[in-house]
Amino acid sequence: MEKDKVPQDQSNLTKNNVKELLYATDENGNYTTTLSTGWEPKTIALSNSIDEINERIADAKQQVLNGEASPIVYFMEINKMDLTILSSYVGFWKWRVKRHFKPSVFATLSDKILQKYADAFEVSINELKNSITK
């Protein structure tokens, strides 16, 4: 890639004033570094993943409201976690976390266990239990 062809598109980096460094060739064909504000194909790829996450959050919320899933599922999604990541944060086996996804099981959890989830999501137990249904 030639230096003057390095894209300077608007991106999610622009608003934080972050620029990334790229390697490109100068007019003599020698390598040099240059900064870029962003590149459209990347921005689209990123917003595609963000849309995906937002959809997952909305789905999870609906499931909680329908009584098909416990609030843990919702908080897992807004924290961009998946089962593996969540289970390593709370220190339970994956099958146990999965069990806690059931509203009927969730209702019986002790405060000690709930606290671990609350810590992982950085909310209080009360918020964990009630913030969606309210």
Add this chain to the structure above:
Amino acid sequence: MELNFTHHQSAHCENGVASNLLKNSGLNISEPMVFGIGSGLFFVYLPFIKVNYAPAISYRTLPGQIFNKVATRLNLKIKRQKFSSQSNANKALDENLKNNIPTGLQVGVYNLSYFPDEYRFHFNAHNLVVYGKTETDYLVSDPVMETVTTLTHEELNKVRFAKGAFAPRGQMYYPIQIPTNVDLKSAIIKGIKNTCRDMLAPMPIVGVRGIKFVSKQIRKWPIKHGTKKANHYLAQMVRMQEEIGTGGGGFRFIYAAFLQEASVVLGNEELKELSKEMTKIGDSWRDFAVEASRIYKNRSAKEDAYNTIADELLDIANREEIFFKKLKKAIS
């Protein structure tokens, strides 16, 4: 407390930290040189491991390997420590700062407050240098940022003990011994040989064959998984290839910069020509990203569009196969 440390922005975090730490200890070595000697260029496709709900594709070797290989090949000694207790990890870091040692850390990205929100994923193989401490903050040189920055004590603690795949477990590292004369030439040759071996490996999911395999799979994605999932897979692939850290074109441009530098060190004109060829291959990777983005932007994946980019990818793989065979010859 602030140690004397010069921050240089780099494309990729691990090369950048390695290069910055070594420069700070008096060994002037560029980011592409670290990447090349450490054989960072790689390709692997792991369909059975899902990252962000898409098959894992990596354009680089495992975290930590680049710096380790650089250390072995240049005869440097690097000390690495992991911790099970957070307070011990803090003590060790503070001790290092007291002893005037800027220290590299492996961290998770999710709680890096200076990153734009959209970039904060649970990715644990990020690297930065801590070079000082105040009452409230640690002074941080994150090589992908333009300037130095800070994290509060609590924030640094969180990123050092992020959980999940590649959990850093407080890992810190720093050079403890650097020889006065390093043999750059033999290190470069070892680095190149290693990369050629990786990229031409006779395994279906690695190197050039891995790229060909992905090309074959891409054709099936829309039929097998439906348009939506196929588009998501493709977007993830482009992100791995182009996101902050790769220097563009799935590390191909950094590698081309390395070959150019290597041609001067080794006095090998052929490497200069090969550097130009690698640049062109990098440009093709960029074109691939543009074509792919057209598909997931329109959200209407015709089967044909997937076949077109699969052809493009196959062409890149074939060219890389020829390229790495030539490269192998050029240094033997």
